Amino acid sequence: MRKLALVTAFCAGLFANNLVDEAAKLDVKKVCDVKANGAAKVLEVAKKFNPEAVKLGVEFTRLGISNRAYIKYTEEAIKAKKKEVVIKYKVKGEEKTKKFPTDFAAWRACVFAIRALAQVKEAEKTWRLAIPGDGFKY
Amino acid sequence: MRKTIVAGLLIGAFSVLSAGEFDAQANKDLKALKEYMEKKFATRKGAESYFPYTPKEELDKNFKWGLKGDDFRLGSYAYNKNGKEQYDEMNEMPPYEDNIDAGEELYKNTKFKNGKSFKDCFPDPAIKGEYPKFVKGKGVVTLADAINACLKENGEKPWDMAKGKMADLEAFFAHASKEKGKRYHIVINSKEAAAAYEDGKKIYYSQRGYLKLSCANCHVQGAGKRVRNEYLSPLYGQVTHFPVYRLAWEELGTLQRRIKGCEKNQGETTHKLDSKWMRDLIYFLTYMSNGLPVDGPDIRK
Numbered sequence: 001m002r003k004l005a006l007v008t009a010f011c012a013g014l015f016a017n018n019l020v021d022e023a024a025k026l027d028v029k030k031v032c033d034v035k036a037n038g039a040a041k042v043l044e045v046a047k048k049f050n051p052e053a054v055k056l057g058v059e060f061t062r063l064g065i066s067n068r069a070y071i072k073y074t075e076e077a078i079k080a081k082k083k084e085v086v087i088k089y090k091v092k093g094e095e096k097t098k099k100f101p102t103d104f105a106a107w108r109a110c111v112f113a114i115r116a117l118a119q120v121k122e123a124e125k126t127w128r129l130a131i132p133g134d135g136f137k138y
Numbered sequence: 139m140r141k142t143i144v145a146g147l148l149i150g151a152f153s154v155l156s157a158g159e160f161d162a163q164a165n166k167d168l169k170a171l172k173e174y175m176e177k178k179f180a181t182r183k184g185a186e187s188y189f190p191y192t193p194k195e196e197l198d199k200n201f202k203w204g205l206k207g208d209d210f211r212l213g214s215y216a217y218n219k220n221g222k223e224q225y226d227e228m229n230e231m232p233p234y235e236d237n238i239d240a241g242e243e244l245y246k247n248t249k250f251k252n253g254k255s256f257k258d259c260f261p262d263p264a265i266k267g268e269y270p271k272f273v274k275g276k277g278v279v280t281l282a283d284a285i286n287a288c289l290k291e292n293g294e295k296p297w298d299m300a301k302g303k304m305a306d307l308e309a310f311f312a313h314a315s316k317e318k319g320k321r322y323h324i325v326i327n328s329k330e331a332a333a334a335y336e337d338g339k340k341i342y343y344s345q346r347g348y349l350k351l352s353c354a355n356c357h358v359q360g361a362g363k364r365v366r367n368e369y370l371s372p373l374y375g376q377v378t379h380f381p382v383y384r385l386a387w388e389e390l391g392t393l394q395r396r397i398k399g400c401e402k403n404q405g406e407t408t409h410k411l412d413s414k415w416m417r418d419l420i421y422f423l424t425y426m427s428n429g430l431p432v433d434g435p436d437i438r439k
Binding site for chain 2: 054057058059060061062066067068112115116119120122123126127128130131132133134136138
C-alpha cells in the first residue's frame with residue numbers, strides 16, 4: 001500500500017513537471033488562436049493547464065477575476081452557444097459581474113493558464129539573477 | 139564531573155556552530171542586501187545609474203542621501219523627503235494610538251472561558267522582534283499564528299489574521315517591543331528552518347502573476363523608484379513598522395494583509411493568510427530586517 005502511494009506520488013510529480021515543461025514549450029499565439037482553433041478547443045487548453053497553476057499557487061487573477069472563473073463561465077457560454085460571457089465574481093465581499101465576448105474570454109483563459117506555468121519554468125533560471133550578493137550585479 | 143562539563147561545552151559549541159551553519163546563507167543574503175541598499179542611497183553622485191528614469195531635479199531635491207543601517211527602518215520615508223514631511227505631520231496625531239490601547243486591553247483584561255488570558259501564552263509582550271519562529275513539526279509560526287494558536291489552545295475561536303483584534307494585539311506587542319528598544323532577532327537554527335527561509339526567498343525573487351512582477355522588482359531593484367506619486371519601499375527594513383495604519387485601508391492591518399494586496403497588484407490569485415506560502419515568505423522578509431529596531435505600529439499611505 002505504501003509502495004503504491006509512493007509510486008502514485010512519484011507519477012503525480014512527474015506529471016506536474018511535465019505540464020510545466022509542456023507549457024513552457026508552447027507557442028501561446030498559435031495554441032490560443034481562437035480564429036484558427038475555435039473557442040472550444042482553446043478553452044480545452046486552458047482547462048488542461050490551469051489546475052496545475054492553481055496547485056502550484058501561481059494562478060493568474062486580473063481585477064478580481066481568477067482564471068478559474070474565466071474558464072467556468074466561458075465553458076457555460078460555449079455550451080449555451082452564447083457570444084457573450086457573463087462572469088460573476090466578488091471584490092471585498094461585494095458581488096460583481098463583467099461581460100466579455102466569448103472568443104476573447106477563451107483566449108484570455110488559455111493565455112493565462114499557459115503563461116502562469118511557463119513563468120514557473122522561467123523563474124527557475126531567473127530568480128537568482130535578482131538577488132544582491134548572488135546573481136544581481138550592480 | 140570534569141568530563142561532564144567538557145562534554146557540555148562541546149555540545150554547546152557544536153550547537154552554536156550548527157546554528158551558524160544553518161543561518162550562514164541568510165546572513166550572507168542580509169549583508170549583501172544591506173550593502174546594496176546603503177550603496178544605492180549613499181550619495182547623489184552617480185545616482186542616475188540606479189535611477190535612470192527619475193528626473194534630475196527630483197534626485198537633487200527630493201532624495202535624502204547617505205543612508206545607513208537603522209535609517210531603513212522608516213521604509214521609503216528614509217529617502218523620500220516630501221513623503222517624510224507628510225509622514226511626520228500625520229504622526230503628530232497618530233491614528234493607531236487607539237489600536238495600541240485596544241491591544242493592551244485585549245492583552246491585560248481578556249479572560250478566556252477557562253480563566254486563562256494572553257498573559258499565560260505571552261508573559262512578556264515585547265516579542266514582536268522574535269517572530270516568526272521556526273517550530274519543529276509546525277514550520278514557520280508568525281506572531282498572528284501564535285496568537286491564534288493561543289486562542290485555540292484555550293478553547294476560543296481564532297481571529298481574522300488581516301485586521302481587527304489581531305492587528306490591535308500585534309500593535310500592542312510592537313509598541314511594547316519598541317518601548318523596550320527591541321530589535322528584530324529572527325533565528326534559523328535547523329535544516330528545516332533554512333529550507334523554509336530558502337522557500338520564502340524563492341517566492342520573493344520569482345516573477346509572478348499576469349504582470350510578471352517579483353516582489354524584488356519593486357522592493358530591491360525598484361526601491362526608491364516612483365510608481366505614480368509614491369516611492370517604492372526597500373526590502374531592507376520592510377517589515378519593521380507593522381502592523382500599519384494605511385490611509386488606503388482607513389484602519390490598522392497586518393503584514394499578511396499587505397502581502398495579499400501586493401499579490402493582487404502582481405495579478406495572481408492570493409494565498410491564504412495562514413498558508414505555508416505566506417508563512418515562509420514572512421520568515422524570509424523578516425529575516426531581511428534582522429538587527430533593525432522594532433518600529434511599529436506606524437502609518438503608511
